[in-house]
Amino acid sequence: MCKVIAVVNQKGGVGKTTTCGNLGIGLARRGKKVLLIDADPQGDLTASLGFINPDEINHTLATVMMNTINEVEMDKDYAILRHSEGVDVLPSNIDLSAMEISLVNVMSRELILKRYIESIKQHYDYILIDGMPSLGMLTINVLACADSVLIPVQAAYLPIKGLQQLMKTIVQVKRQLNPRLEIEGVLVTMFDRRTKNARDIAELLEENYGTMLNVFVNKIPLSVRAAETTAKGVSIFQYDPNGSVGQAYKALTKEVLEDERGNGEGD
Ligand SMILES: Nc1ncnc2c1ncn2[C@@H]1O[C@H](COP(=O)(O)OP(=O)(O)OP(=O)(O)O)[C@@H](O)[C@H]1O
Numbered sequence: 001m002c003k004v005i006a007v008v009n010q011k012g013g014v015g016k017t018t019t020c021g022n023l024g025i026g027l028a029r030r031g032k033k034v035l036l037i038d039a040d041p042q043g044d045l046t047a048s049l050g051f052i053n054p055d056e057i058n059h060t061l062a063t064v065m066m067n068t069i070n071e072v073e074m075d076k077d078y079a080i081l082r083h084s085e086g087v088d089v090l091p092s093n094i095d096l097s098a099m100e101i102s103l104v105n106v107m108s109r110e111l112i113l114k115r116y117i118e119s120i121k122q123h124y125d126y127i128l129i130d131g132m133p134s135l136g137m138l139t140i141n142v143l144a145c146a147d148s149v150l151i152p153v154q155a156a157y158l159p160i161k162g163l164q165q166l167m168k169t170i171v172q173v174k175r176q177l178n179p180r181l182e183i184e185g186v187l188v189t190m191f192d193r194r195t196k197n198a199r200d201i202a203e204l205l206e207e208n209y210g211t212m213l214n215v216f217v218n219k220i221p222l223s224v225r226a227a228e229t230t231a232k233g234v235s236i237f238q239y240d241p242n243g244s245v246g247q248a249y250k251a252l253t254k255e256v257l258e259d260e261r262g263n264g265e266g267d
Pocket residue numbers: 011012013014015016017018019040042044131132133189190191220221222223224226227228230245
């Protein structure tokens with residue numbers, strides 16, 4: 001059974017792309033068949049995995065969605081790129097920004113991505129989708145096709161505050177479009193445990209949301225190694241396997257697998 005996890009937060013720069021790439025490769029390292037979908041017109045996930053000029057790629061999520069709208073049949077490998085660390089990648093580029101406008105006049109516009117996902121999900125154990133920093137129609141498409149939402153939140157006041165709006169949207173999508181949508185968990189990123197502010201923010205998050213939803217035990221530490229990885233085209237596991245960020249993403253992978261099976265698969 002395939003699980004579709006949407007990595008979403010309308011706040012920019014909170015670690016969505018970094019989490020999507022490293023968790024996806026973390027799951028592949030545990031033997032899972034993984035597809036990573038870049039659903040952000042900035043193409044950052046695409047570029048961070050080494051496909052450095054996304055705007056020069058002809059077949060992307062935008063063409064996949066357009067073909068889906070026009071009911072054009074696609075091979076299961078259409079637009080899929082292969083990464084050396086064992087994940088498949090459906091890339092994005094600036095063409096996706098036009099999709100937001102094109103969707104306005106399309107029948108069942110919230111469910112276009114879902115139609116595509118349904119046609120390929122039998123080939124994967126996990127599909128992770130890197131969302132864009134907005135709550136527009138593309139994000140609704142991402143939430144409408146997901147089984148769960150993983151929310152990276154930077155350990156700072158304003159990003160935590162922005163969670164309320166996101167929760168509202170998730171509840172609405174769950175009610176109107178996708179009743180099975182669950183919250184995978186809130187993941188604190190760029191956490192600097194040496195500062196009191198970061199520790200206070202993490203506590204605030206736990207107090208305000210901890211009883212309602214899963215706040216991951218593992219926090220992703222702030223580290224320049226994470227920022228450097230983005231330019232290397234590989235995961236943190238390859239770039240800095242023994243560093244704190246690599247260890248944290250390894251532990252997060254285990255936590256996601258444990259939540260999944262509840263049978264020690266994460267061990
Ligand atoms: N743990 C970390 N420590 C330090 N820097 C990090 C960490 N995680 C990510 N970064 C850096 O922070 C920046 C934002 O991260 P990332 O691109 O993953 O966020 P995002 O939420 O996907 O951004 P956007 O909203 O623009 O898509 C990037 O430059 C990234 O390399």
